[in-house]
Amino acid sequence: MSLRQFISARKILRPFQLIKDSATIGWNEMASLFGLNDDVFHNPAHKKIDKPVTAILIGAGHRGTIYSDYGRQFPGELKIAGVADINPERRKRFARIHKLDDTVCFDNWEEVFAREKFADAVIIATPDSLHTRPCLAALEKGYDILLEKPIATTEEECRLILQKAKETKRIVGVCHVLRYTPYFRELKEVIDAGLIGDIISIHHMEPIEHIHMSHSYVRGNWKNSKNTAPIILAKSSHDTDIIRWLVNKPVHDVHCFGNLRWFTNSNAPEGSTDRCIDGCKVERDCPYSALQIYFRDRKRLYVFDLPDQKSKWDEYILEQLKVTDYGRCVYKMDNDQPDHLTVNMLFENGVTAGFSMEAHVSYEGRRTRIMGSEGDITGDMESFVMTRFKSRKKTSWSLKTDAHGGGDHRLVRDWLQAVYQQDVSLLSSSIDVSVESHLVAFAAERSRLKRTIEDIKI
Numbered sequence: 001m002s003l004r005q006f007i008s009a010r011k012i013l014r015p016f017q018l019i020k021d022s023a024t025i026g027w028n029e030m031a032s033l034f035g036l037n038d039d040v041f042h043n044p045a046h047k048k049i050d051k052p053v054t055a056i057l058i059g060a061g062h063r064g065t066i067y068s069d070y071g072r073q074f075p076g077e078l079k080i081a082g083v084a085d086i087n088p089e090r091r092k093r094f095a096r097i098h099k100l101d102d103t104v105c106f107d108n109w110e111e112v113f114a115r116e117k118f119a120d121a122v123i124i125a126t127p128d129s130l131h132t133r134p135c136l137a138a139l140e141k142g143y144d145i146l147l148e149k150p151i152a153t154t155e156e157e158c159r160l161i162l163q164k165a166k167e168t169k170r171i172v173g174v175c176h177v178l179r180y181t182p183y184f185r186e187l188k189e190v191i192d193a194g195l196i197g198d199i200i201s202i203h204h205m206e207p208i209e210h211i212h213m214s215h216s217y218v219r220g221n222w223k224n225s226k227n228t229a230p231i232i233l234a235k236s237s238h239d240t241d242i243i244r245w246l247v248n249k250p251v252h253d254v255h256c257f258g259n260l261r262w263f264t265n266s267n268a269p270e271g272s273t274d275r276c277i278d279g280c281k282v283e284r285d286c287p288y289s290a291l292q293i294y295f296r297d298r299k300r301l302y303v304f305d306l307p308d309q310k311s312k313w314d315e316y317i318l319e320q321l322k323v324t325d326y327g328r329c330v331y332k333m334d335n336d337q338p339d340h341l342t343v344n345m346l347f348e349n350g351v352t353a354g355f356s357m358e359a360h361v362s363y364e365g366r367r368t369r370i371m372g373s374e375g376d377i378t379g380d381m382e383s384f385v386m387t388r389f390k391s392r393k394k395t396s397w398s399l400k401t402d403a404h405g406g407g408d409h410r411l412v413r414d415w416l417q418a419v420y421q422q423d424v425s426l427l428s429s430s431i432d433v434s435v436e437s438h439l440v441a442f443a444a445e446r447s448r449l450k451r452t453i454e455d456i457k458i
């Protein structure tokens with residue numbers, strides 16, 4: 001046999017070998033194969049809720065309505081008892097859906113707390129810069145809280161909320177929804193069972209996807225870090241949280257590089273105009289054309305208060321592209337969020353983790369590589385493959401869920417149990433553990449701006 005024939009025979013054989021040793025299975029099979037929990041979300045400490053927890057929603061936008069929807073699906077567990085939003089259309093629409101009368105609808109969060117306490121809890125889903133004041137007011141009034149991340153936009157405010165939660169002994173759940181996705185829950189189960197030995201290091205990537213980046217962090221609510229929060233906090237505190245959770249040890253040191261490389265004035269193509277509808281010469285070829293994204297493809301429309309009648313949508317969307325930032329050229333914005341960054345973390349037990357956030361990608365879904373002393377795992381949010389060194393066996397797991405991996409409502413369920421039973425231990429993402437991931441994000445931003453290595457002091 002010639003060398004060439006030998007090599008091509010090996011090439012054919014290799015895939016067969018892989019197929020023989022690998023199996024793509026569901027979680028149940030994986031669990032029974034390795035003696036893990038069949039249902040990673042089953043908590044024997046959960047009780048049947050015999051009287052629904054009542055909650056007031058503060059901020060009836062995109063996130064607030066998702067959490068409140070749980071009450072429509074499970075009316076025996078959650079009853080929405082009031083709403084506050086400065087936007088009258090959102091407030092009215094929400095009140096209609098949740099059957100709220102005018103006496104419990106408020107046009108500002110402050111009015112809720114001017115009243116005597118009239119529900120068990122509040123859900124705070126206002127913009128980033130408007131978390132601290134409603135949260136402190138709610139704690140003062142004795143409400144338990146479901147708080148959107150980021151907890152607050154400064155380290156001082158995060159610590160203040162933590163302090164107040166401890167003083168008042170109220171339950172504060174933070175919406176780190178990734179902890180409630182099957183993907184990360186089952187990864188954690190595999191790691192905690194020791195199937196890949198000790199964690200040595202982690203590579204984790206968050207591909208934001210280029211259109212999503214343009215929508216939220218170039219044109220949208222989070223385009224300017226000074227008015228909201230640095231992207232590492234606004235977008236990636238989920239990731240600092242999940243890495244910390246998997247390693248299960250405190251972070252010691254953090255370092256970050258990153259910058260805004262592409263969405264700047266100097267990259268504006270010739271012939272581009274301030275708005276895509278102003279006769280831009282490159283509109284048809286631009287991947288970020290607002291006309292393409294919002295008008296022709298009708299994507300990401302949840303930021304608009306669309307008319308109920310679909311026949312009116314065309315006219316309405318075109319008007320939004322004339323008057324809102326969503327119609328502006330991505331190269332001519334007042335944005336400052338980095339479109340790529342890398343963070344290095346050193347944990348107390350010597351584990352290292354490298355995290356990168358990338359905007360210039362065509363796909364979404366976090367990518368994870370976990371290196372252990374006895375095996376490794378690679379995953380992409382829909383599946384993961386575990387390879388064990390001794391047996392050389394590969395086991396693949398797969399599942400398809402929504403963008404948050406089904407985490408939003410599972411988070412609400414755990415939070416309701418914690419509130420109903422007044423037991424914070426039922427909550428994975430309590431304020432105590434969530435603050436730490438925020439401190440890592442603040443340290444990373446300091447490091448990026450000052451070119452330093454920052455240590456973490458809890």
Ligand SMILES: NC(=O)c1ccc[n+]([C@@H]2O[C@H](COP(=O)([O-])OP(=O)(O)OC[C@H]3O[C@@H](n4cnc5c(N)ncnc54)[C@H](O)[C@@H]3O)[C@@H](O)[C@H]2O)c1
Nearest residue numbers: 059060061062063084085086087108109125126127128148
């Ligand atoms: N957990 C996650 O994965 C996740 C994902 C996206 C956004 N978020 C966070 O959720 C929060 C809300 O984001 P969103 O996308 O729902 O924003 P949104 O703009 O859709 O909703 C915010 C709502 O707050 C209302 N509001 C503003 N000022 C108010 C005031 N003074 N009183 C009462 N209501 C007021 C607005 O009118 C709006 O309806 C943000 O902090 C955001 O960073 C978290």
